[in-house]
Amino acid sequence: MDGLLAYFTQVGFGPTGWGLPLLRAASMTVAVSLSAFGVGIVFGIFGCWAKLSRSVVAQGVATVYTTVLRGIPDLLVIYLLYFGGSQAIGMIARLLGHQGFFGLNGFVVGMMAVGIISGAYQTEVLRGAYLAIPKGELEAARVAGMGRLLMLRRIVAPQTLRFALPGMGNVWQLILKESALISVVGLIEIMNQTRLAVGRTGAAFSFYITGAILFLVITTMSGAVFRRAEAWAMRGMGGRVKS
Amino acid sequence: MKRLEFLWETFLQLLSGVPVTVSLVTVSVLLGGVLALALTGIRRTSRPGEWAVSAYVFALRGSPLLVQIFLIYYGLGQFEWIRTSFLWPFLREPWWCAITALALNTAAYQAEVLRGGLNAVPKGAIEAARVCGMGRLMTFRRIVLPIAVRQALPAYTSEVVIMVKATSLASIITLFEITGIAHSIVSETFRAFEVLSIAGLIYLVMNFALTRAFRRLEIRLIPQSKATAFERPVSKA
Numbered sequence: 001m002d003g004l005l006a007y008f009t010q011v012g013f014g015p016t017g018w019g020l021p022l023l024r025a026a027s028m029t030v031a032v033s034l035s036a037f038g039v040g041i042v043f044g045i046f047g048c049w050a051k052l053s054r055s056v057v058a059q060g061v062a063t064v065y066t067t068v069l070r071g072i073p074d075l076l077v078i079y080l081l082y083f084g085g086s087q088a089i090g091m092i093a094r095l096l097g098h099q100g101f102f103g104l105n106g107f108v109v110g111m112m113a114v115g116i117i118s119g120a121y122q123t124e125v126l127r128g129a130y131l132a133i134p135k136g137e138l139e140a141a142r143v144a145g146m147g148r149l150l151m152l153r154r155i156v157a158p159q160t161l162r163f164a165l166p167g168m169g170n171v172w173q174l175i176l177k178e179s180a181l182i183s184v185v186g187l188i189e190i191m192n193q194t195r196l197a198v199g200r201t202g203a204a205f206s207f208y209i210t211g212a213i214l215f216l217v218i219t220t221m222s223g224a225v226f227r228r229a230e231a232w233a234m235r236g237m238g239g240r241v242k243s
Numbered sequence: 244m245k246r247l248e249f250l251w252e253t254f255l256q257l258l259s260g261v262p263v264t265v266s267l268v269t270v271s272v273l274l275g276g277v278l279a280l281a282l283t284g285i286r287r288t289s290r291p292g293e294w295a296v297s298a299y300v301f302a303l304r305g306s307p308l309l310v311q312i313f314l315i316y317y318g319l320g321q322f323e324w325i326r327t328s329f330l331w332p333f334l335r336e337p338w339w340c341a342i343t344a345l346a347l348n349t350a351a352y353q354a355e356v357l358r359g360g361l362n363a364v365p366k367g368a369i370e371a372a373r374v375c376g377m378g379r380l381m382t383f384r385r386i387v388l389p390i391a392v393r394q395a396l397p398a399y400t401s402e403v404v405i406m407v408k409a410t411s412l413a414s415i416i417t418l419f420e421i422t423g424i425a426h427s428i429v430s431e432t433f434r435a436f437e438v439l440s441i442a443g444l445i446y447l448v449m450n451f452a453l454t455r456a457f458r459r460l461e462i463r464l465i466p467q468s469k470a471t472a473f474e475r476p477v478s479k480a
Contacts, residue, residue, distance in 0.1 A: 071404070071450045072443040073411035075422055080443070083435030090433075173305075180307035184415065191309060198317065205318035212306040212314065219305040 043119025110182030
């Protein structure tokens, strides 16, 4: 019982508790994940467009993109962006006459790295969703005299989004978990904050289990949001959405 | 010329990490597979068993692998009774901690893969086997398992590929597998692009070979169906 009380004092909001920093770190995790999700959608849209285009070059580039990013560890991509980015900036700086190592902003690096990785998955999700649109709908739109842009706005985009939502939910869960890796480039999100707390208090198990619980809470809550969104997107479709 | 030499040297150094990565993957996937079978068994025994396994799967799949690794490597030392137990010589070693975390993690994912496979076994096939006079165990061995394994193989392939990628996290607890070696070379030479690209290439080749091998297996086990490419967006981070 004493142990439990000590635990809640440690992670609570009292004067000796780490509650507030942990909560702030959790919101940082959500913020960087949301940004990465946005970046991933942009990459996904371009990837999907390239894969579906008639140009062989675009198809090839998109295939290389998705194959490579799904085949190498996420940690490697983060390192590549972080150290590679510093290397590139250092090179430019040396040309301009500056010296030394240039560290990059952890948030930006993490957002871009996780965004680019998730973009590879998002590409497949969006492509699958686009291909799920009944061909008749596209034909009907064209027959009704819609131009390409109008058709994209009125038919393709809403329908793709509807079919893509379940897959996007999976990608979001993946991003949330991947965001823990951004701790290696110094962003103070859940992992890094718990690590700091462990360094200060020595209570390793208590804080890492708290970090795990925070992640579980976030994944569960966002899972519920995505289910709501799916139900909303599928309204009027005759109960085609399951779960 | 000097640049080429550096690349070759880096390649050789990184290659020395391949056995570590491969052994991490093999041991943890096999251990995780045994665990997943056990979990599936527990799941089918009773209601509380089902709940317990579902809770396990939920916790392990809902939190990042990195947290799980830290919990085992740094976290367990917080308890006096673990530090004095016979397990401590193992749990002090980063290698065993990485194996434990990876195996526990993949067990949760593999249990889900197995569940999907088992759900796909037609009721009629089981009934037919029972009518033929097969016992529970024989039905499982002869009918249920082969059908479930075939059904689960594509998902299993991607799980193994994901595990190859996941072993890179072991570098964070000081294991010198491919990513760990790459990181140390980068911090010595600051030539991030070259080193990390070579490391990435090694992973790509490994995963390519792995998917090809599994595809072979799939075609052999399921001659009637064309093997499908994996497109499941999953990772564990």
